[in-house]
Amino acid sequence: MPELQMAPDAAGGEPTARAVAVVPAAGRGERLGYGMPKALVPVRGTALLTHAVRGLLNAGCVRHVVVAAPPADVEVVAALLRDADLPADVVPGGADRTDSVRRAFEHAVKAVPDVRVVLVHDAARAFTPPSVIRAVVAAVASGAPAVIPVLPMADTVKQVDFDGTVLATPDRSALRVVQTPQGFATDVLTRAYAEAGDSATDDAGLVEKIGVPVATVPGHACAMKVTTPFDLAIAEAVLAGQENS
Numbered sequence: 654m655p656e657l658q659m660a661p662d663a664a665g666g667e668p669t670a671r672a673v674a675v676v677p678a679a680g681r682g683e684r685l686g687y688g689m690p691k692a693l694v695p696v697r698g699t700a701l702l703t704h705a706v707r708g709l710l711n712a713g714c715v716r717h718v719v720v721a722a723p724p725a726d727v728e729v730v731a732a733l734l735r736d737a738d739l740p741a742d743v744v745p746g747g748a749d750r751t752d753s754v755r756r757a758f759e760h761a762v763k764a765v766p767d768v769r770v771v772l773v774h775d776a777a778r779a780f781t782p783p784s785v786i787r788a789v790v791a792a793v794a795s796g797a798p799a800v801i802p803v804l805p806m807a808d809t810v811k812q813v814d815f816d817g818t819v820l821a822t823p824d825r826s827a828l829r830v831v832q833t834p835q836g837f838a839t840d841v842l843t844r845a846y847a848e849a850g851d852s853a854t855d856d857a858g859l860v861e862k863i864g865v866p867v868a869t870v871p872g873h874a875c876a877m878k879v880t881t882p883f884d885l886a887i888a889e890a891v892l893a894g895q896e897n898s
């Protein structure tokens with residue numbers, strides 16, 4: 654299937670290019686403290702990862718999904734997705750998020766050699782609205798080398814030193830909170846992972862290091878990352894609201 658083949662937009666709007674999605678899901682979820690890998694933690698009875706992969710495939714602009722799973726749980730994760738009728742390749746993740754993305758991305762370019770748009774999407778951001786996923790894919794398909802969804806800062810932010818003493822108050826109007834999916838032209842992400850030579854807390858960080866501009870699109874509150882027990886409670890409530898509406 655040639656990349657950038659057009660698919661009808663699920664909302665009935667403009668056709669959307671179809672991307673390959675890499676889903677880092679190999680984290681331990683230590684801050685959540687649920688006693689199992691975070692990707693397997695249920696939200697209203699369904700694993701976080703299942704919600705995330707379903708959301709990607711239902712967005713209408715993703716043609717293939719590769720999941721990086723906790724190495725000890727590759728079979729469990731593959732069975733979970735199979736049982737949910739969600740087609741995805743599952744590979745063992747790495748020691749940190751960057752390593753997990755690298756492994757899944759390497760698999761993706763072998764599995765879909767003509768891929769031109771790659772999304773990297775945290776399993777932990779399982780409730781990202783389809784409109785955000787489509788906006789990122791559309792921006793990359795239109796020629797942006799790298800695109801990330803962002804939100805403005807709601808709080809004042811301080812820079813502090815090692816003992817917590819305030820050093821400065823950055824101008825928050827120039828700051829953004831960063832979400833996923835992050836979208837990339839395949840050649841750009843390939844070069845970033847080959848040349849940036851480091852870990853980063855997000856994939857756009859590696860692209861910045863090789864000097865490629867990163868564009869932004871509006872993110873969404875529902876694309877929150879489930880990190881703590883409080884976030885899990887919020888996710889349960891948001892999903893309950895969606896199911897009852």
Ligand SMILES: Nc1ccn([C@@H]2O[C@H](COP(=O)(O)OP(=O)(O)OP(=O)(O)O)[C@@H](O)[C@H]2O)c(=O)n1
Nearest residue numbers: 677678679680681682683684748749753776777
């Ligand atoms: N070695 C790792 C670490 C993280 N991730 C993934 O990267 C995303 C963002 O990470 P985060 O939410 O911080 O998850 P954890 O690393 O599991 O969290 P914690 O630091 O609390 O253990 C998650 O979908 C997580 O599964 C990954 O694939 N491989």
Ligand SMILES: C[C@](O)(CO)[C@H](O)COP(=O)(O)O
Nearest residue numbers: 750775831832833854855878
């Ligand atoms: C990629 C990310 O979700 C963007 O906000 C985030 O950086 C991942 O967070 P982590 O806690 O560093 O894994």
